[in-house]
Amino acid sequence: MSKQIVIDPVSRIEGHAKITIELGDDNLVKDAHLHITEFRGFEKFCEGRPLTEMPGLTGRICGICPVSHLIASAKAGDSILSVRIPPAAEKLRRLMNLGQILQSHALSFFYLSSPDLILGWESDPAKRNVFGVADAEPELARRGIRLRQFGQMVIEALGGRRIHPAWAVPGGVRSALGEDGRAALQERISEARETLAIALKLFKKMVPKLSEEMALFGNFPTLFMGLVADDGSWEHYGGRLAFMDGQGNVIAEGLDPANYREFIGEAVEPYTYLKFPYYKPLGYPGGIYRVGPLARLNICKRIGTPLADAELEEYRAKLGPVANSSLVYHWSRLIEMLAAVEHIERLLADPDIVGGRLRAGAAVNQLRGVGCSEAPRGTLFHDYEVDEDGLIRKVNLLIATGQNNLAMNKTVAQIAQHYVKGPRIPEGILNRIEAGVRSFDPCLSCSTHAYGKMPLLVELVDSSGQILDKVVRD
Amino acid sequence: MPVAPILADLELPAPHLLPGGEELPCLVIGYGNDLRSDDAAGRRVAEMVDSFDLAGVRVVSSHQLTPEMAAEIAAASIVIFIDAMPASGGPRCRLVRLQEAEEAKADSHALTPEILLTLSRRLYGHTPEAWMVGIPAKSFELGQELSATASAGVRLGAEYVRDMLWIKRLVRKG
Numbered sequence: 001m002s003k004q005i006v007i008d009p010v011s012r013i014e015g016h017a018k019i020t021i022e023l024g025d026d027n028l029v030k031d032a033h034l035h036i037t038e039f040r041g042f043e044k045f046c047e048g049r050p051l052t053e054m055p056g057l058t059g060r061i062c063g064i065c066p067v068s069h070l071i072a073s074a075k076a077g078d079s080i081l082s083v084r085i086p087p088a089a090e091k092l093r094r095l096m097n098l099g100q101i102l103q104s105h106a107l108s109f110f111y112l113s114s115p116d117l118i119l120g121w122e123s124d125p126a127k128r129n130v131f132g133v134a135d136a137e138p139e140l141a142r143r144g145i146r147l148r149q150f151g152q153m154v155i156e157a158l159g160g161r162r163i164h165p166a167w168a169v170p171g172g173v174r175s176a177l178g179e180d181g182r183a184a185l186q187e188r189i190s191e192a193r194e195t196l197a198i199a200l201k202l203f204k205k206m207v208p209k210l211s212e213e214m215a216l217f218g219n220f221p222t223l224f225m226g227l228v229a230d231d232g233s234w235e236h237y238g239g240r241l242a243f244m245d246g247q248g249n250v251i252a253e254g255l256d257p258a259n260y261r262e263f264i265g266e267a268v269e270p271y272t273y274l275k276f277p278y279y280k281p282l283g284y285p286g287g288i289y290r291v292g293p294l295a296r297l298n299i300c301k302r303i304g305t306p307l308a309d310a311e312l313e314e315y316r317a318k319l320g321p322v323a324n325s326s327l328v329y330h331w332s333r334l335i336e337m338l339a340a341v342e343h344i345e346r347l348l349a350d351p352d353i354v355g356g357r358l359r360a361g362a363a364v365n366q367l368r369g370v371g372c373s374e375a376p377r378g379t380l381f382h383d384y385e386v387d388e389d390g391l392i393r394k395v396n397l398l399i400a401t402g403q404n405n406l407a408m409n410k411t412v413a414q415i416a417q418h419y420v421k422g423p424r425i426p427e428g429i430l431n432r433i434e435a436g437v438r439s440f441d442p443c444l445s446c447s448t449h450a451y452g453k454m455p456l457l458v459e460l461v462d463s464s465g466q467i468l469d470k471v472v473r474d
Numbered sequence: 475m476p477v478a479p480i481l482a483d484l485e486l487p488a489p490h491l492l493p494g495g496e497e498l499p500c501l502v503i504g505y506g507n508d509l510r511s512d513d514a515a516g517r518r519v520a521e522m523v524d525s526f527d528l529a530g531v532r533v534v535s536s537h538q539l540t541p542e543m544a545a546e547i548a549a550a551s552i553v554i555f556i557d558a559m560p561a562s563g564g565p566r567c568r569l570v571r572l573q574e575a576e577e578a579k580a581d582s583h584a585l586t587p588e589i590l591l592t593l594s595r596r597l598y599g600h601t602p603e604a605w606m607v608g609i610p611a612k613s614f615e616l617g618q619e620l621s622a623t624a625s626a627g628v629r630l631g632a633e634y635v636r637d638m639l640w641i642k643r644l645v646r647k648g
Contacts, residue, residue, distance in 0.1 A: 060509060111541055130541070134596040142545075142597050149542040163537040 003027075003423065019412055019433060020271075027422045032413035034405070034437065036274035043395045051077055051364070051390040056166045058382065058397070065443055067100035067155055068375030068400075070168045071237070072382040075371030077170020079258065080386055082365035088356030089172035092158060094237045095347045096167070097373060099154025101236060102192075102340040104376035105293070105333040106151060108441040109199070110144025113330055116435050117206060121213070125431070140202065143195040147337070150188045154344060157181035172359030182348055189345045193307065196338045200311060203331055207318065210327060216418050217436045218326025218411035221246025223279050223289035224298045225403070227374050228253070232301035234308075234339060236374040243279060243289065244299045248322040252281075257372030260381055260398065277403045288406040291378025292440065293332035298322050303335070305342035311335045326411055326439045333441070364390045375400045377441055401442045411436045498602070500531045500639050501550035503587075505539055506558050512611030512624040515558040515631070519609060522632035531639055539585040547590055548598030552642060554605045554635055555587045561610030561623060567631045568608035574601060605638070607631050 003023040024030045042061055049057060055073040059066035071093055078085055085093075115128045118136055127135075134141045152162040157177055159165020167174050177185075207214075228242045229235040241255040243263075255263060267276040267284045279287030289295075298321075303309045312335055319328060347353055364386060371382040378400030385394040415436045419429045504520025506513040517535045524533040532550075534543070539555075547553050559568060574595060575588035587606060595601040609631045612621040620628065 107541075131592065131596060134593065138597055145542050145545055145597070148540075149545065152540075152542065162540075 021412075021416045021420060023420070023423070029413065029417040029420050032409065032416045033271055034409045034412050035272045036405075043397055046392050046395045049392050051080060051170060051384065051386055051392060054382075054384065054392065055168055055170075056164075059164050059166070061397075062443055065100070065104065065375055065377070066164045067096055067159075068373065068380050069382070070165065071097050071100075071373045072371040072375075072380045074168035074170055074173075075373060076369040076382040076384045077371070078360075079369030079371065080364055080366050080384065080390070081170050081360070081362040081369075083171050083360035083362045085172045085360050086357040088176065088352040089358050089360075090237070091347055091350055091352050092173050092176060092358070093168055095177070095344065095353065096155055096158045096165075097237055098340040098344050098347070099151045099158075101151075101374075101376045102337055102344070103148045103151025103155065104441075105337045105340075106144060106148035108376075109330060109333055109337075110141065110148065112441070113435075113438060114140075114144070116431070116438075117203070117210075117330065121431055121435060128431070140198065143191075143198065146188075147192055147195045150185075150192050151340075153188065154185060157185060169359070171361060172357075174358070176355055176358060177348075177353050179354055182354055185344070186348050189341060189348075192341045193338070196334060196341065197307075200334050200338070203334055204314075207331075213432075213435075214325045214327045216415055217432075217439055218407060218414065219324055220410060220414065221324055222407055223251070223282075223287065224295035224322075225279070225289045225291055226296045226299050226379055227257075227372070228299055229304075233304040234296060234300040234302070234336075236296075241372075241379070242299050244322070246322060246324050248298075250299075257379075257381065258370040260370065260372070260383075264398065266398070272405075274402050274405050276405050277398060278406065285406055288410070289403065290326075290407045291400055291403045292329065292376070293336045294323060294326065294329045295378065296374065297332045297335060303339045303342075305339055305346075308335055308339035308342055311338060326407065326436065329439045329441065364388060377401050377443055378403055399443075401440070404440045404442065408437055408440055408442065411439070498549055498551040500528075500642065501546055501553040501602075502531060502533045502556065502635060502639075503536065503539070503543065503553065504534070504556040505536045507537060509616060509618060511613040511615050511617040511619065512558050512609075512621055513614050514618075515609035515611055515620060515624045515628055516556040518620065518628045519556045519607070519631040519635065522628065523635050526632075526636055528636065528639055539587065539590060541585065541590075541593065544590050544593040544597060547602065547604075548594040548600045550602045552603045552605075552639075553587075553591075554607060554638065556607045556609065556631060556635065558611035558614075558624065559608035560614075561612065561627075566610060567627055567634055568606075569634065570606040570608065572604040572606055607634055 004020055019032060019034055021032045022030045042058065046054065046057055054077065055070045058069040058073045061069050074093070111130055114133050115130065119128050119132050155165060156162045158175070159167035224244045225241060227235040227239040229239045240253065241257055242253040243251050245251055252263065263280050264277050265280045265284060267278060269276060276284065278284045279289050281287065297312060297315070303312055315331060315335060323332070367387070368385045373380055380400050381398035383396040384392055387393055412433055415433050419432060502520055502523050504516040506516040508514035508517055520533050520535040555572070572587050572591060574592040575586065587604065591601045591604055609627040610623050612623045
């Protein structure tokens, strides 16, 4: 008789996820699933809206990732207008995207994941939160706050606000950076670099103690996908798509994101609202792939900035040319933050940032456009179809986190298979399962963006519905 | 709106001074989703307070509370949070004195003012006097318009905040 363990959040307003773990008759884990129980509906209610509204509308999908949607949406609009935006506009969009990567990664590392990494997976849950980190490592916590603040300053200096800036538009951007804004940002570069040096040193010291988790938290071969520059460098805004396997073999490269439907399929399952993207040539679910910092560092040849490249070299010397463990997302996030700071510094020195032509004007010239960029969590696609008047007819959004869905499910199963050996729910498993999912830094409308104490109810039930065991954290 | 009840509720500690003898600023943080009807009320109040151009007052209007605000809070002598609050009656604002939280809540996207106050003390050694001004709200549906109740509450709330800050300044002058 099979049994099921259910992990269901007790209460959340936005974005819930539920985990079920199925035991076989031998009380060993057969399978596990991550269920996303929230339905947002953006793809539907954007129909009929003008193309020009889409960056502002889709930015509302999230309060942490609005810039990512803003950029991808504006790029879809560029494609429909059939324009090549002015060089100054592209540099400004790149600058904002780098600010976004920096602030989002800083939130993920310093606030959401550092309690586990610094205080320990089995530490007192009452203290395993941002307050615990503030007590244990106050200087690091303060530096983490200022680092995230710096990323947000970049966004605000360009877009006028830190959250939901309505700034990138089809054809370009609304405004350049002012001289005062540039000076204020330049003053923060050196501190940001220092903070990342400290954080990287701290994390690398932890690596030997994380060997068990590295082996268990989403450690399996998958494909990796992301944007890459023409010269093989790390890319976050332009470039082409590449796929690499878990052994480091490039299996496809130079792919035009506009043709994503040729190589990315989307499966649906009845137990979750989140779709399952997969690499079409390998079918579903064999075409499982991961996106985000882990994937970007795997597929690029180099970052292209000195400090980040030095860190990448050390990372590869330790992990090999391809990192397969999802726990390594944390390390790759730190390196990407350093890359972002170095690229921000270069862009701030560019005269185009404070002047130049900012928009290319045109009317609707294509009835379909795809915008693709790298969000902090991975590759993001906005695919719009419009009518002759530029009103949206159809929208498909391929979200970064969704592309990690297969891998997140497999991660939950891997962790559960290691720790759940019978009908009782072992202590500490809740946090480890959460931590496994959290490595991906998923944006499930905030539901698993939990640090410290995610309210969870775990029930082990048999096929007749009888509860065999229960663990509650409220 | 009578000033006396506000005077009676306020404690007015000695102003915090920077090493150079300057005062720490007063901080006003209005927050909420401006596409959810009355949830925007906190931000509308903050924007109105900003338009008063009060000296020594920094105003923040934000979609949500974020951890980095702890640094700004620690540098302030008083912080006033402004948010929409469900209301069954007329356009009455609520004024609540805030205390630090005893433990962290789980969700970084649902930070409370109390958690920020605690973070401010734990990281920077200072928590200012803190208040919440609640603006009456009737509707949190999708939309950009404020209800009549919230609109009236916004004007009232902005005056509350201005009066609170004004009184603090007058005491300093005395």
